[in-house]
Amino acid sequence: MSSPRASESPAHDGRPxxxxxxxxxxxxxxxxxxGSRIVLDVPVELPDERDQLTTRGLPEFTALRTKIGQVVRGTR
Incomplete structure (x- = not known):
């Protein structure tokens, strides 16, 4: 079991x-x-071992990235 990780990650690449x-x-x-408040709190249920090509090609990755992007842009 891996240790919990935390990070702050602004959208530098244009993909929130x-x-x-x-x-x-x-x-x-x-x-x-x-006066910030939490507007979305979701678990990331992807394999612990991740690599750029495989992980970013997973439908689960794309769906979660899309959901977060919509919330960040205010379209959801």
Whole structure:
């Protein structure tokens, strides 16, 4: 069993959530501003062993990245 990991991952590549889903076990999206609140809190249920090509090609990865991107952009 792996240890829990935490990271802050802004969307440097223009794809909100992609890096967070790839490296994390859980993704939490906060609302903007000083009074931030949690707007999305989802587990990342992908294999612990991840590599760029295989992991990013998984339908589960794409679905979660899309969901997070929609929340970040305010389209969901």
């Amino acid at each position: 959530g992609a890096e967070s889903v790839y490296v994390g076990d859980r993704v939490v999206v906060l609302s903007p501003g000083p």
